[in-house]
Amino acid sequence: MNLNVNQESNYNTGIYLRGLTKHYQREGVIVPALNEVTLHIARSSQVAIMGPSGCGKTTLLHTTAGILTPTAGSIRIEGQELAGMKETDLSTLRLRRFGFVFQDGQLLPELTNAENVALPLMLLGVPKKQALQKADTQLASLGLAGSGKYLPGQLSGGQAQRVAIARALVTNPQVVFADEPTGSLDQATSAEVMQVLTQATAQTGATLVVVTHDKGVASWLQHTIHMCDGKIESVVSRTSMAPSENKSTHPNTSAATPATASTANYATPYETAEKAEEN
Numbered sequence: 001m002n003l004n005v006n007q008e009s010n011y012n013t014g015i016y017l018r019g020l021t022k023h024y025q026r027e028g029v030i031v032p033a034l035n036e037v038t039l040h041i042a043r044s045s046q047v048a049i050m051g052p053s054g055c056g057k058t059t060l061l062h063t064t065a066g067i068l069t070p071t072a073g074s075i076r077i078e079g080q081e082l083a084g085m086k087e088t089d090l091s092t093l094r095l096r097r098f099g100f101v102f103q104d105g106q107l108l109p110e111l112t113n114a115e116n117v118a119l120p121l122m123l124l125g126v127p128k129k130q131a132l133q134k135a136d137t138q139l140a141s142l143g144l145a146g147s148g149k150y151l152p153g154q155l156s157g158g159q160a161q162r163v164a165i166a167r168a169l170v171t172n173p174q175v176v177f178a179d180e181p182t183g184s185l186d187q188a189t190s191a192e193v194m195q196v197l198t199q200a201t202a203q204t205g206a207t208l209v210v211v212t213h214d215k216g217v218a219s220w221l222q223h224t225i226h227m228c229d230g231k232i233e234s235v236v237s238r239t240s241m242a243p244s245e246n247k248s249t250h251p252n253t254s255a256a257t258p259a260t261a262s263t264a265n266y267a268t269p270y271e272t273a274e275k276a277e278e279n
C-alpha cells in the first residue's frame, strides 16, 4: 500500500490508480464523486475502504472494477489498463478476473445455491455439469457442504452471504470487490462472513477490496483507506504479518462453527496482534 506513487514502473502488479476522477451529471449539474485518486494496492493485500456516506466509496469500487467509466485517470489491474477499454472487453475481464460480493448477496432466488455459484463459470463456457460440481466444491470449502441443492431463501443471511462469496471466488479471480458485504448482518454473523472472506482470499492470493462503514469489518483487513469528499485522506496499515500467518485454519477445519459461534470467537487477527503487542 503506497499513496505516494513516484515510479510507475513498480506498479504493474496489484491495483494501480492514477488521477482517478469520476464526475456524475445529475439534472445538468456536475457531481464530483472522485477527485484525482492515486493509489497502489499491492497484489494479494486485503484492504478496507471507509468514510462517511457519499464520500465516494462505491464510486471508487465501481470505477476500479470497470463497472463505471471514469471521467479521467488511469486504472491498471495487474498491469492492464482499464480506462478506455470497450464495454464488451470490460465485461469479459470482469467475469474472468474479478469477483463481486454485494450487500444483499444478490443471489437469483429461483436458482439453487449451486446454480447461483455455477453461473459465472457457465457464462465463461464451462459445461453445466462441470460448473455445478465446481460450485459444490466451492460451497463445501466455505463450510456449506450439502447446501447446493437448496434455494437461497432457505438459508440464513450469513449462509446466503457465504454463497455469494462462493460465487465470487468460483472463477478464481485476481481481485475480489465487496461493497458493504455485511451491511445487512448482525455483528456475530458479520464476523463469520469476514472470516470466511479473508481466509478464502488469502488462500487463493486474490486481492480483496471491501467497502464498509463498520470498523469491526475493517479490523479484519490489513489496510484501511479513509476517504473524504472523493479523496483519500489516509491509509492505515495494521501489521506487517502475512495473512497466512495470523489467520486461523481453513473454514472446514476451524474449531468454531461459524453459524453458532459468538463474536468472542472472532477476535480478528489484527486485534490479536495488537493485544499481543500491548502485553
Ligand SMILES: Nc1ncnc2c1ncn2[C@@H]1O[C@H](COP(=O)(O)OP(=O)(O)O)[C@@H](O)[C@H]1O
Pocket (backbone or CB within 6 Å): 024, 025, 026, 031, 032, 033, 051, 052, 053, 054, 055, 056, 057, 058, 059, 060
Ligand atoms: N448515479 C449517480 N448520479 C449522480 N450522483 C451520484 C450517482 N451515484 C453517486 N452519486 C453521488 O456521488 C457521490 C459519491 O457517491 P457514492 O460513491 O455512492 O458514495 P458512498 O458509497 O461513499 O456512500 C455522492 O455525492 C452521491 O450522491
Ligand SMILES: [Mg+2]
Pocket (backbone or CB within 6 Å): 057, 058, 059
Ligand atoms: Mg456506497
